[in-house]
Amino acid sequence: xxxxxxxxxxxxxxxxxxxxxxxxxxxxxxxxxxxxxxxxxxxxxxxxxxxxxxxxxxxxxxxxxxxxxxxxxxxxxxxxxxxxxxxxxxxxxxxxxxxxxxxxxxxxxxxxxxxxxxxxxxxxxxxxxxxxxxxxxxxxxxxxxxxxxxxxxxxxxxxxxxxxxxxxxxxxxxxxxxxxxxxxxxxxxxxxxxxxxxxxxxxxxxxxxxxxxxxxxxxxxxxxxxxxxxxxxxxxxxxxxxxxxxxxxxxxxxxxxxxxxxxxxxxxxxxxxxxxxxxxxxxxxxxxxxxxxxxxxxxxxxxxxxxxxxxxxxxxxxxxxxxxxxxxxxxxxxxxxxxxxxxxxxxxxxxxxxxxxxxxxxxxxxxxxxxxxxxxxxxxxxxxx
Amino acid sequence: xxxxxxxxxxxxxxxxxxxxxxxxxxxxxxxxxxxxxxxxxxxxxxxxxxxxxxxxxxxxxxxxxxxxxxxxxxxxxxxxxxxxxxxxxxxxxxxxxxxxxxxxxxxxxxxxxxxxxxxxxxxxxxxxxxxxxxxxxxxxxxxxxxxxxxxxxxxxxxxxxxxxxxxxxxxxxxxxxxxxxxxxxxxxxxxxxxxxxxxxxxxxxxxxxxxxxxxxxxxxxxxxxxxxxxxxxxxxxxxxxxxxxxxxxxxxxxxxxxxxxxxxxxxxxxxxxxxxxxxxxxxxxxxxxxxxxxxxxxxxxxxxxxxxxxxxxxxxxxxxxxxx
Numbered sequence: 001x002x003x004x005x006x007x008x009x010x011x012x013x014x015x016x017x018x019x020x021x022x023x024x025x026x027x028x029x030x031x032x033x034x035x036x037x038x039x040x041x042x043x044x045x046x047x048x049x050x051x052x053x054x055x056x057x058x059x060x061x062x063x064x065x066x067x068x069x070x071x072x073x074x075x076x077x078x079x080x081x082x083x084x085x086x087x088x089x090x091x092x093x094x095x096x097x098x099x100x101x102x103x104x105x106x107x108x109x110x111x112x113x114x115x116x117x118x119x120x121x122x123x124x125x126x127x128x129x130x131x132x133x134x135x136x137x138x139x140x141x142x143x144x145x146x147x148x149x150x151x152x153x154x155x156x157x158x159x160x161x162x163x164x165x166x167x168x169x170x171x172x173x174x175x176x177x178x179x180x181x182x183x184x185x186x187x188x189x190x191x192x193x194x195x196x197x198x199x200x201x202x203x204x205x206x207x208x209x210x211x212x213x214x215x216x217x218x219x220x221x222x223x224x225x226x227x228x229x230x231x232x233x234x235x236x237x238x239x240x241x242x243x244x245x246x247x248x249x250x251x252x253x254x255x256x257x258x259x260x261x262x263x264x265x266x267x268x269x270x271x272x273x274x275x276x277x278x279x280x281x282x283x284x285x286x287x288x289x290x291x292x293x294x295x296x297x298x299x300x301x302x303x304x305x306x307x308x309x310x311x312x313x314x315x316x317x318x319x320x321x322x323x324x325x326x327x328x329x330x331x332x333x334x335x336x337x338x339x340x341x342x343x344x345x346x347x348x349x350x351x352x353x354x355x356x357x358x359x360x361x362x363x364x365x366x367x368x369x370x371x372x373x374x375x376x377x378x379x380x381x382x383x384x385x
Numbered sequence: 386x387x388x389x390x391x392x393x394x395x396x397x398x399x400x401x402x403x404x405x406x407x408x409x410x411x412x413x414x415x416x417x418x419x420x421x422x423x424x425x426x427x428x429x430x431x432x433x434x435x436x437x438x439x440x441x442x443x444x445x446x447x448x449x450x451x452x453x454x455x456x457x458x459x460x461x462x463x464x465x466x467x468x469x470x471x472x473x474x475x476x477x478x479x480x481x482x483x484x485x486x487x488x489x490x491x492x493x494x495x496x497x498x499x500x501x502x503x504x505x506x507x508x509x510x511x512x513x514x515x516x517x518x519x520x521x522x523x524x525x526x527x528x529x530x531x532x533x534x535x536x537x538x539x540x541x542x543x544x545x546x547x548x549x550x551x552x553x554x555x556x557x558x559x560x561x562x563x564x565x566x567x568x569x570x571x572x573x574x575x576x577x578x579x580x581x582x583x584x585x586x587x588x589x590x591x592x593x594x595x596x597x598x599x600x601x602x603x604x605x606x607x608x609x610x611x612x613x614x615x616x617x618x619x620x621x622x623x624x625x626x627x628x629x630x631x632x633x634x635x636x637x638x639x640x641x642x643x644x645x646x647x648x649x650x651x652x653x654x655x656x657x658x659x660x661x662x663x664x665x666x667x668x669x670x671x672x673x674x675x676x677x678x679x680x681x682x683x684x685x686x687x688x689x690x691x692x693x694x695x696x697x698x699x700x701x702x703x704x705x706x707x708x709x
Contacts, residue, residue, distance in 0.1 A: 004612075008612040282688075285695050286691030293709050294616055295613065297617070322610070374605075376598070378609070379604060384596070385596075
């Protein structure tokens with residue numbers, strides 16, 4: 001019960017990460033093209049294959065993948081620093097993001113040696129971008145209800161169904177899809193498997209979905225008699241649910257669950273420093289700095305657990321819930337602040353950036369598990385379920 | 386090691402009944418004496434001075450334990466005060482930290498709204514760069530009028546009996562903020578545990594409260610803010626130096642103070658009417674959460690200081706936060 005709370009004991013980043021942080025910074029100074037804050041605010045939704053390739057050339061895509069597969073072989077702490085620096089700079093990391101954070105580690109952990117040798121070097125070279133096929137038109141938070149089905153056929157599997165809200169599917173080469181490979185939807189978590197779907201295969205069609213900010217960051221993906229070879233299956237047949245859950249601690253506890261609005265916040269601070277309203281908002285800035293410090297330390301505490309090979313899934317859910325709340329507060333507060341006095345001029349970049357972030361911020365507590373799901377997980381961790 | 390030994394004493398001597406008795410004006414002796422006699426007030430003192438020379442990081446769980454037990458005596462404050470004072474100036478008895486200090490015409494000294502001001506033998510106040518150790522026995526203690534509160538405004542008609550220690554005044558606000566952050570964190574954790582227990586035990590509509598999703602989500606939010614507060618408080622003690630850094634202490638007090646109100650509110654909401662009764666122990670802790678939030682600067686005070694530091698620097702916020 002109180003085990004959950006006692007998990008959040010302060011842990012420090014190892015001192016070696018200071019040097020690594022400086023290296024990342026130097027790389028960003030040289031390779032990150034200047035962009036206005038409303039573009040940088042896209043953060044890990046910002047898709048830029050050229051930047052991903054530069055990062056890969058430096059060896060930092062596939063951060064935690066062993067070097068024998070072309071990866072950077074970074075420990076969890078160094079990956080934390082890399083991600084923190086990339087997000088703080090507003091680097092467009094979306095192209096390789098999912099492969100780096102989830103698909104690569106998943107293939108490393110559950111894939112066959114042949115799958116590792118095929119996919120991991122491509123991921124690390126930023127030549128293979130991945131998306132994750134989870135939600136379906138009738139399956140959102142209730143993920144165990146997936147209806148997309150892989151059926152055994154001569155030489156492999158036949159895939160039928162559809163996925164929706166899949167981030168970047170229209171830009172990606174592969175999807176790791178959670179689908180039903182046996183039984184019925186009523187069997188819930190049983191009978192689900194994960195397949196790597198080559199999105200260029202016949203029978204796959206991808207339709208981008210435009211969002212309220214004018215971007216198309218997610219898609220609907222349709223599978224019509226898509227033939228998958230045997231080696232498309234990742235891990236054991238029927239183990240899809242367990243495999244998906246094994247990655248959740250990585251997905252939910254990182255700096256990206258705290259820093260989604262950081263470009264906006266930094267830019268507001270820049271504007272305050274050169275304007276006349278700094279005094280009026282100093283306490284608000286202080287509150288954000290305080291919350292950010294605590295959240296960062298919580299994230300580092302969980303990173304320390306990951307570094308030990310543990311899988312603190314509930315702790316990660318807890319961080320994501322409170323972290324996204326912080327991320328969502330930032331645009332709400334800045335919106336109010338810029339209009340405190342209608343006669344005061346508003347920096348046009350700030351206006352656009354806060355507009356973008358305030359419109360897209362609701363997704364922060366949808367993607368990767370909704371607020372309601374996460375609070376349920378925390379409750380389970382407290383022994384209430 | 387020290388934490389367990391101290392908790393053993395508190396289990397026996399800081400029972401809810403004892404907290405109530407001391408709040409009602411009863412003797413502190415049976416609680417204070419074992420802490421003093423076992424040397425637990427000198428945890429931070431150097432070994433040369435007979436202390437345990439405990440690093441601040443190891444003091445943190447001890448202060449949290451004081452918070453958990455709703456300490457009705459200023460043990461945490463005395464430990465901090467003894468660390469701030471030179472050995473020759475350390476008095477025997479309970480020392481509390483003044484949250485505010487002012488001089489008035491005619492040599493009058495006032496420490497308004499001093500936590501534990503009703504019971505402390507001494508008050509350690511900050512007078513600019515100077516620390517001033519003031520004898521409680523010579524003060525007029527003015528109660529706040531708040532039911533059962535040990536906070537008091539102390540008034541001295543002159544400086545007789547006061548000991549000035551020059552040059553170290555600035556350390557007091559940082560140390561006090563860190564101490565109260567730890568106390569709040571400890572009390573909050575206990576409040577959370579009590580609420581969780583209550584929700585498991587109390588049955589309505591044929592099932593325990595904890596089975597209702599709306600209740601589960603409230604408990605989850607409580608856990609989140611309790612965890613964030615705990616790590617923020619611990620951060621202030623994560624230093625090799627003798628005194629917490631002002632910035633880390635400021636963040637600790639801000640984060641815990643903000644959460645204190647929320648956590649107390651959810652705890653009472655989930656306990657129902659029983660939670661606000663005198664006989665139920667929750668109030669021993671939630672009253673202190675509010676009192677400690679207000680003591681030594683709320684989040685409103687510390688956020689301003691932190692924000693001014695951020696804005697005055699030329700660092701990015703992420704860099705600033707990494708450097709705290």
